[in-house]
Amino acid sequence: MSATLEKGVNAFREVMDAPIASFFNSCVHCGLCADACLFHTETGDPKYTPIYKLEPLKKIWKQEYTLLGKLASMVGLSQPVTDAELEEWSPLVYDSCTLCGRCTVMCPVGNDITYMVRKMREGMAASGHAPAGVIEATRKTIEQGSPMGILPKTFLAQVRDQSEETGIEIPVDQAGADYLVIMSSMEIMGYPEFLGSLARIFKQAGVSWTVSSEAFEATNSGIQIGVSDIARQIVMRIVDAAEKLGVKYVISPECGHAYTALRWDGPNLIGRPYKFGVVHVLELLDQLHKAGRLKTEGKTDEPLTLHDPCQIVRRGGVVAEPRNLLNMVASDFREMEDCGSYNWCCGGGGGVSANHRAEELRFKSFQVKKRQIEGTGVGLMVTACANCRNVLEEGLEHYHMDTKMIGITELVAEYLKEDKPA
Amino acid sequence: MSHMDLLIWARGTGLQLALGVFVAGMVLRFFEIYSLGRKPDLSTPRPGKAWAGWKTIVSRSFPHPSMAKRTYPTVVLGYIFHIGFFVALLFFAPHIRLFRETAGFGWPALPTPLVDAMALAAIIGLLMTLGYRLYHPVKRFLSNFDDYLAWTLTLLPLLTGYMAFHHLLLPYTLMLAVHILSVELLLVFLPFTKLVHVGTIFVSRWYNGDMLGHKGARL
Numbered sequence: 001m002s003a004t005l006e007k008g009v010n011a012f013r014e015v016m017d018a019p020i021a022s023f024f025n026s027c028v029h030c031g032l033c034a035d036a037c038l039f040h041t042e043t044g045d046p047k048y049t050p051i052y053k054l055e056p057l058k059k060i061w062k063q064e065y066t067l068l069g070k071l072a073s074m075v076g077l078s079q080p081v082t083d084a085e086l087e088e089w090s091p092l093v094y095d096s097c098t099l100c101g102r103c104t105v106m107c108p109v110g111n112d113i114t115y116m117v118r119k120m121r122e123g124m125a126a127s128g129h130a131p132a133g134v135i136e137a138t139r140k141t142i143e144q145g146s147p148m149g150i151l152p153k154t155f156l157a158q159v160r161d162q163s164e165e166t167g168i169e170i171p172v173d174q175a176g177a178d179y180l181v182i183m184s185s186m187e188i189m190g191y192p193e194f195l196g197s198l199a200r201i202f203k204q205a206g207v208s209w210t211v212s213s214e215a216f217e218a219t220n221s222g223i224q225i226g227v228s229d230i231a232r233q234i235v236m237r238i239v240d241a242a243e244k245l246g247v248k249y250v251i252s253p254e255c256g257h258a259y260t261a262l263r264w265d266g267p268n269l270i271g272r273p274y275k276f277g278v279v280h281v282l283e284l285l286d287q288l289h290k291a292g293r294l295k296t297e298g299k300t301d302e303p304l305t306l307h308d309p310c311q312i313v314r315r316g317g318v319v320a321e322p323r324n325l326l327n328m329v330a331s332d333f334r335e336m337e338d339c340g341s342y343n344w345c346c347g348g349g350g351g352v353s354a355n356h357r358a359e360e361l362r363f364k365s366f367q368v369k370k371r372q373i374e375g376t377g378v379g380l381m382v383t384a385c386a387n388c389r390n391v392l393e394e395g396l397e398h399y400h401m402d403t404k405m406i407g408i409t410e411l412v413a414e415y416l417k418e419d420k421p422a
Numbered sequence: 423m424s425h426m427d428l429l430i431w432a433r434g435t436g437l438q439l440a441l442g443v444f445v446a447g448m449v450l451r452f453f454e455i456y457s458l459g460r461k462p463d464l465s466t467p468r469p470g471k472a473w474a475g476w477k478t479i480v481s482r483s484f485p486h487p488s489m490a491k492r493t494y495p496t497v498v499l500g501y502i503f504h505i506g507f508f509v510a511l512l513f514f515a516p517h518i519r520l521f522r523e524t525a526g527f528g529w530p531a532l533p534t535p536l537v538d539a540m541a542l543a544a545i546i547g548l549l550m551t552l553g554y555r556l557y558h559p560v561k562r563f564l565s566n567f568d569d570y571l572a573w574t575l576t577l578l579p580l581l582t583g584y585m586a587f588h589h590l591l592l593p594y595t596l597m598l599a600v601h602i603l604s605v606e607l608l609l610v611f612l613p614f615t616k617l618v619h620v621g622t623i624f625v626s627r628w629y630n631g632d633m634l635g636h637k638g639a640r641l
């Protein structure tokens with residue numbers, strides 16, 4: 001598929017809907033969204049104002065979807081969107097937006113800017129202005145099933161390793177299981193202990209589950225880059241496997257964008273509801289705990305804090321669950337300033353961490369997280385997203401901080417009460 | 423044309439014309455929005471979606487403290503001139519009288535000195551808003567002709583109304599006519615500038631809340 005300006009502008013027309021038109025109408029240029037966005041607050045550069053990132057899309061709206069704009073175009077008073085302009089906007093739309101959603105909850109007139117950036121990326125990708133790193137990740141996902149190029153045999157080797165390490169058999173392709181576990185590429189490559197932890201928890205709780213040798217990869221770079229047909233293929237792979245195995249639920253892993261892609265975008269991409277439910281692993285663990293099926297023993301005394309992943313908390317509604325789980329295994333859990341639904345992004349969501357061009361800006365923007373962590377005075381940070389975790393670890397290293405990190409599922413598994421069958 | 427003739431024209435034909443443009447303009451703008459439609463969301467919503475849009479229409483007027491702490495000048499100035507403007511518009515005794523004469527019903531007015539003070543606060547608030555817009559790097563960067571036009575159109579009715587009430591600058595009848603004309607100017611331009619947010623804000627907040635509520639996220 002060759003990308004052209006015309007395709008890009010057509011994609012802009014394609015995504016134009018009533019919410020977007022209403023948002024552009026309503027903006028009063030108050031600038032408040034700038035103060036919600038870490039890329040502005042940490043650089044002070046006005047060009048990182050969230051609503052400004054949408055100028056080319058706004059131009060198309062004004063010129064083609066308002067009477068006054070159409071009149072102005074007729075008498076030659078408006079400038080068409082150009083390739084050069086889109087090229088200039090590419091860093092704004094991809095490097096300086098993690099789709100974190102803070103601006104969306106800040107804007108006083110109610111503009112869902114995050115929604116619009118997502119939509120605008122479709123036109124940017126179609127016109128060939130997506131960054132190389134993200135395009136590469138998407139190509140790999142299509143060709144090999146995963147943005148990091150993880151092959152089924154690599155995944156299955158990790159499954160075997162974790163099986164051996166925990167001494168628990170991990171079911172593969174087991175039809176009729178209740179839950180299908182998928183993982184983000186970051187987890188498969190960097191944090192495979194997630195799978196071992198789940199195996200131990202599920203054994204104790206008596207959960208019937210399986211992994212799939214066909215659909216193991218939850219990361220959807222098609223969505224991050226803004227190419228719907230690729231995003232659809234990636235989701236379809238999971239849907240096919242889940243429906244073939246006949247599972248009741250697919251468990252979204254500790255990865256924010258994977259959760260968004262599967263839970264909220266998937267059915268819209270494939271054009272129908274799923275025949276199974278989607279549950280985030282933290283929701284499931286909290287449910288199991290409440291039902292008395294997940295029991296822990298002891299607590300860590302080490303002071304720790306929580307980084308709320310944007311897509312799971314602010315944009316996913318999973319706010320209380322991580323806190324319930326942490327309080328179960330930690331005696332000194334300290335919240336960060338602005339925690340919960342108003343937390344600051346790690347700086348690497350929405351495809352930014354896969355985008356090398358954005359690296360310097362990402363480290364600069366990490367300063368807000370640095371201040372938040374330092375404010376808590378703790379040396380251990382928990383999170384529930386493998387991508388956040390990786391980005392945070394890089395940020396910590398960049399600033400020579402010695403904060404350690406762990407995933408919630410892993411931490412919970414550490415304090416699992418060993419159920420010796422009586 | 424005497425001052426009285428001008429006043430009569432402004433209160434009669436002028437007002438009707440302005441209201442006509444205003445209503446037609448608003449209908450057009452809403453048509454432009456809603457005719458674009460919206461794809462249904464096929465993902466399973468979380469409970470609590472039903473009222474999320476409506477709740478957000480109200481709740482978004484009150485910024486969450488963790489968001490407002492960086493931005494309080496904008497928030498405070500915004501409150502002052504919006505509240506001052508609407509108090510002057512809706513609770514000034516002569517305005518209600520005019521409405522009662524036309525529509526046949528009305529509501530109690532607030533004490534005139536209070537309305538007077540609120541109108542003055544709104545005027546000062548608007549002047550400070552302009553100053554802040556010119557001073558603040560982000561606001562200055564975002565601002566275009568529309569912003570300054572909208573600011574002028576909002577200030578004029580407040581200023582002329584205040585001056586008419588206090589018999590300043592021009593003879594009362596003329597000032598009153600100018601005041602009404604400035605309101606008409608505001609009505610005519612409102613649908614075609616960012617001032618259209620007086621209507622579309624409800625649509626935008628509703629959509630925003632609906633999308634957040636769908637996911638069970640905090641509004």
Ligand code: SF4
Pocket residue numbers: 026027028029030031032033034051106107108109110111113
């Ligand atoms: S906060 Fe909302 S109204 Fe204000 S500039 Fe940003 S998008 Fe526009």
Ligand code: SF4
Pocket residue numbers: 036037038039049050096097098099100101102103104113114117345
């Ligand atoms: S979604 Fe987050 S990163 Fe993107 S513009 Fe809004 S506040 Fe900035």
